[in-house]
Amino acid sequence: MKSMVTILEERGYINQIVGSRDELDKVMTHRRIGAYAGIDPTAPSLHVGHMVPFMALGWLYIHGYKANFVLGGFTASIGDPIGRAKGRETMSPTQRKGNMAAMHVQLKRLGASMEKYAERRGYMREWSWRRSLENNVTWWTKVTTREFLSMLGRKVRIGPMLGRDTVKNRLDSGDGMSFAEFSYPLVQAWDWWHLFQSGCQVQIGGADQFGNILAGAEVVKQIAKDAHEYQVALRQQEHLEFKRKINVSFDPMGFTVPLLTTSSGEKFGKSAGNAVWLNSEMTSVYELYQFFLRSADADVERYLKLLTFLTLEEISQVMREHEKDQSKRIAQHKLAKEFTELIHGLGAAQEAEEQHRKLHNKQMSISDMRASVADTKATEVHPKTGLPMFAHPHLNKHAQPLHREDDPTTTVRLPRSMVIGKPFSRILWSAGLATSRTEGQRLINAVGAYVGGASDAKQEMGDSLSFTPIKSASWNEVKKYILDDNLLILRAGKWRIKIVNIIPDDEFVRLGLTCPGWEEHLKAQQESNLLNEAEKKSPPVAESRTSDV
Known part of the structure; x- marks a missing residue:
C-alpha cells in the first residue's frame, strides 16, 4: 500500500512540511496519530477556500487517523495578524458568539457529511474512524495567567518572534502590532499542546500558516520536556514501541496545504472579497454548483484532487472523457456535483444539477x-x-x-x-x-x-x-x-x-x-x-x- 504521505502528495495537499518528510512518513506509517486543522469564526460560515486543509484532514480520517476539528472561539477574539497591514476590526461579543455558534454547527455537519460522502465513494466506516470537534474556549477559560506565563512564556524567546516577517512588515510599513496579535502564535501553540497530550502529533494549516505551525512545534517540544505527567506517559509509550522494534519521533510535526487559487493566481476568500460560502443561506446550493461549473479547464483536475474523494484513477478517466470534447464541460460537471454532494448531500447535488440542465436546455x-x-x-x-x-x-x-x-x-x-x-x-x-x-x-x-x-x-x-x-x-x-x-x-x-x-x-x-x-x-x-x-x-x-x- 502507498504510505499516507505519498497519498497526500499525489493529490497535491502537501505544500511545506514542518519537520523531516521521511520522519513524518515513518510516524504516519507506524503510529495511529491524531491530526488537527482549525479555523477562527471571523464570519458566520466557512467558504470554499477553507476546505483544502479540512479535506486533507478528511483523507487522514478515512484512513484511520483521528481527525480533530478545532474552532478558535478564543483566538477569534485576538485575530491572526498574518497577511495584514492593519489590525483586524474588533468584533462585538454578540457577533463573535453568533459566528461561533453558526460555525460550530457547520463543522459538526461537515464531519458527518464527509463520512457519508466517503462511504458512497467506497470508504466504509471502520472502528478506527474517530473525529472530534472542540472549541478552544473550553480550555482557555481554565488557563490562569500564571500557568500560561510559567509553562509557555518562559519557553519562548523574543528574538525569533520579532524576526518573523509578519511582525517586521507590520512594524516597518503597517500600523504597528498589538501585544495580543504578537502573542497569537503562542496562543495557537497552547491549543496544540492541549491536543498533543492526547496524541495529536500533526497540525495542518494553509500555506500562510507555516510560521505559526513551526513556532508552535518548537514551543510544544519545549513544554513537553518539563511536563512530568506527559514524560511518564511518553516513557511507557516508548517502551511499548521499543518492544515492537519501532523507532519513530514523538516530536510535533505539521504540514501546510496550498492556498486554493485559480490558474491565474487569484485567491478565494473573505479577505480577497470573493468568498463562496458553504452556508446555503449565504451562497445557495445552485450558485455553489454554478461556481465550480465555471472552473477553467486549467484548474478543474487540480480541484478534483483537492476537493473530492474520487480516486486518482477515476479523476484520470473523467479528464480523458473531458478532453474528447471540452465544450461539454464533463470534468466541471463532475467537480460541481461531487463538491455540492460533499457539502449539502446527494439530493441537493442532484437537484442543483437538474436545475442547471433545465435552465440551459436548448x-x-x-x-x-x-x-x-x-x-x-x-x-x-x-x-x-x-x-x-x-x-x-x-x-x-x-x-x-x-x-x-x-x-x-x-x-x-x-x-x-x-x-x-x-x-x-x-x-x-x-x-x-x-x-x-x-x-x-x-x-x-x-x-x-x-x-x-x-x-x-x-x-x-x-x-x-x-x-x-x-x-x-x-x-x-x-x-x-x-x-x-x-x-x-x-x-x-x-x-x-x-x-x-x-x-x-x-x-x-x-x-x-x-x-x-x-x-x-x-x-x-x-x-x-x-x-x-x-x-x-x-x-x-x-x-x-x-x-x-
Whole structure:
C-alpha cells in the first residue's frame, strides 16, 4: 500500500512540511496519530477556500487517523495578524458568539457529511474512524495567567518572534502590532499542546500558516520536556514501541496545504472579497454548483484532487472523457456535483444539477420560465428563519459570493421602480449579474449580456426561448423584452441566468427584500417627497411690479 504521505502528495495537499518528510512518513506509517486543522469564526460560515486543509484532514480520517476539528472561539477574539497591514476590526461579543455558534454547527455537519460522502465513494466506516470537534474556549477559560506565563512564556524567546516577517512588515510599513496579535502564535501553540497530550502529533494549516505551525512545534517540544505527567506517559509509550522494534519521533510535526487559487493566481476568500460560502443561506446550493461549473479547464483536475474523494484513477478517466470534447464541460460537471454532494448531500447535488440542465436546455420555453417564477412564489418564507427564501444576500453583510454572483437564486424579485424606465446596465446590477452599473455597461459593450424572449413582433406570440445580445442599455430596448408586464429573462456569459420577476414596490418592501441600489433609491425618493411637501407648505412669493416709466 502507498504510505499516507505519498497519498497526500499525489493529490497535491502537501505544500511545506514542518519537520523531516521521511520522519513524518515513518510516524504516519507506524503510529495511529491524531491530526488537527482549525479555523477562527471571523464570519458566520466557512467558504470554499477553507476546505483544502479540512479535506486533507478528511483523507487522514478515512484512513484511520483521528481527525480533530478545532474552532478558535478564543483566538477569534485576538485575530491572526498574518497577511495584514492593519489590525483586524474588533468584533462585538454578540457577533463573535453568533459566528461561533453558526460555525460550530457547520463543522459538526461537515464531519458527518464527509463520512457519508466517503462511504458512497467506497470508504466504509471502520472502528478506527474517530473525529472530534472542540472549541478552544473550553480550555482557555481554565488557563490562569500564571500557568500560561510559567509553562509557555518562559519557553519562548523574543528574538525569533520579532524576526518573523509578519511582525517586521507590520512594524516597518503597517500600523504597528498589538501585544495580543504578537502573542497569537503562542496562543495557537497552547491549543496544540492541549491536543498533543492526547496524541495529536500533526497540525495542518494553509500555506500562510507555516510560521505559526513551526513556532508552535518548537514551543510544544519545549513544554513537553518539563511536563512530568506527559514524560511518564511518553516513557511507557516508548517502551511499548521499543518492544515492537519501532523507532519513530514523538516530536510535533505539521504540514501546510496550498492556498486554493485559480490558474491565474487569484485567491478565494473573505479577505480577497470573493468568498463562496458553504452556508446555503449565504451562497445557495445552485450558485455553489454554478461556481465550480465555471472552473477553467486549467484548474478543474487540480480541484478534483483537492476537493473530492474520487480516486486518482477515476479523476484520470473523467479528464480523458473531458478532453474528447471540452465544450461539454464533463470534468466541471463532475467537480460541481461531487463538491455540492460533499457539502449539502446527494439530493441537493442532484437537484442543483437538474436545475442547471433545465435552465440551459436548448428546448427551454418561455412557459418554463413563467413556471419557475410561479414555483418561487409558492414558498414565500423560510420554514426556520421566517425570512423570504429568495431574499437577496445583501441583507447579510457577509453574504457576498464570488464577484458578480451577488444573488443566490436564479429567480429574483425586483421592485417596478428599479426596472421600469431604467437602463439595462442598472437592471443587470440590481439583478446581481454585475457588481456595479459601470460593470453592467462594460458587460453590454463586450457583448457579454443577453436578454431572453421575444425580440420582434413575429416572435411575440411564440413560446420558444432564445437569447439575444443586448445592444443598447436604453429603456426603449428594455421594454421590448418584458413579458406579461412582470417577467424579464437575463443572462451573463454562458452560464449565469436570472429570471427577474417584477413586483410592486410595496410588495417588495412587505417581503423585506432588498437589492443593489435599493437603499439609495429609497433615500432619493424620500428626499424628493420631502422637497415636494416643503414646496407645498411654503407660501407663494409675490411677483414684483415694475414701473411703466
